[in-house]
Amino acid sequence: MGLNCGIVGLPNVGKSTIFSALSSAPAEAANYPFCTIDPNVGMVSVPDKRLDRIVELIPTKKVVPATVEFVDIAGLVAGASKGEGLGNRFLASIREVGVLVHVVRCFENPDIVHVANRIDPASDIETINIELALADLETVDKRYQKVSKMTRLDKETAKQAAAILPILEKLRESLGNGVAARSLGLDDEQLKLIYDLHLITLKPMIYVCNVDEESIDSENSYVDIVRKIASEEGAQTVVICGKIEAEIAALDTPEDRAEFLEAVGLEESGLNQLIHTGYQTLGLRTFFTAGSDEDRAWTFHSGDKAPQAAGVIHTDFEKGFIKAEVYHCEDLFTYGSEQKVKEAGKLRIEGKEYEVRDGDIMHFRFNL
Structure with missing residues (x-):
């Protein structure tokens, strides 16, 4: 489609x-x-x-x-x-x-x-x-x-x-x-x-x-x-x-x-x-990356797993995917900062089988 x-x-x-x-x-x-x-x-x-x-x-x-x-x-x-x-x-x-x-x-x-x-x-x-x-x-x-x-x-x-x-x-x-x-x-x-x-x-x-x-x-x-x-x-x-x-x-x-x-x-x-x-x-959903250089919404397909989502950013991210640091945007809205999200234990390390959720904020670890 x-x-x-x-x-x-x-x-x-x-x-x-x-x-x-x-x-x-x-x-x-x-x-x-x-x-x-x-x-x-x-x-x-x-x-x-x-x-x-x-x-x-x-x-x-x-x-x-x-x-x-x-x-x-x-x-x-x-x-x-x-x-x-x-x-x-x-x-x-x-x-x-x-x-x-x-x-x-x-x-x-x-x-x-x-x-x-x-x-x-x-x-x-x-x-x-x-x-x-x-x-x-x-x-x-x-x-x-x-x-x-x-x-x-x-x-x-x-x-x-x-x-x-x-x-x-x-x-x-x-x-x-x-x-x-x-x-x-x-x-x-x-x-x-x-x-x-x-x-x-x-x-x-x-x-x-x-x-x-x-x-x-x-x-x-x-x-x-x-x-x-x-x-x-x-x-x-x-x-x-x-x-x-x-x-x-x-x-x-x-x-x-x-x-x-x-x-x-x-x-x-x-x-x-x-x-x-x-x-x-269309079956499209959104995850985010956020930082001092760029806050960005990325489009992925409902049901995609973490490596596929990483590939939306760059194909090398999918090929060399190791893990993803993940928390949901609602956690950010609740606690007010990434640091407080981490302190609350809401930031997770997810692997290749993680199914990405609409609204996730992600940082990918990869090896080329």
Whole structure:
């Protein structure tokens, strides 16, 4: 799975506006379909109050947050699986991302063209999901035809074909009905057998409701519709006002942004929620290193052990890993300094089998 989030949706739902606010690197945004042709890519800092607190307690020359990649992909329309609009290019780009961030228009505005000339979140979601399912169906059909012929070959090849055919049959039925492959609940062994198909509808989905300024802190019937659909799919939902987020992103300082948020009645930017949701959905977690030269947040995969985490910093750290000095950031917050953490017996020496926890502060011992 790619370690990035692909922003998808129908044309003119606010994808590029949200991407620009996320990355503070303006993507082309305009009031006509297919304005975004080639995918825009942005590395986005992951807001982390724990890092801010670490910096307060361990002053440093340099602060480096964790990052996650977002990709703004061309708008999709009905028929994309057959090449309509920019369908082929869209589908090629979307296969490369790890998580789908589906932006759904949940606001009325006669000045902004909707590709279907109506605001209907359920229909918009169905259009995207059907096109993705049909694209996957084409992929599965090709593999099914190939594997079916393999059942007539030598015994070992036939055995391998027999193992994968029932999975392909399930996929054909599900995708043919416009239902995502992830809804089948395939186990790890089954997923390994079809991994090389790179099915789009196996990717996790996050729904982003793009609302108007009046709806950001009030009820919105369109949002209710999206939340219901997401709940049925086991997907997450984030509510964002793209217009407000663009205005926040244009402000120069964190203080100005905090003041703006307070003025519009928000505790946190909707984009921060989206960044955190995308980061977690990708299975990414954070450990920290801290010292007088640099306080830094490092990204690792949930379940990684200490040598793998060390390899995030440098491959030599993983190759020559000996041990890691570890304590949790909450211990630092409780005791107020590294010295007091040590005095309290909270600093530990961990070996190669230690599974790193989100929020660990680590120092690696290694030998080249």
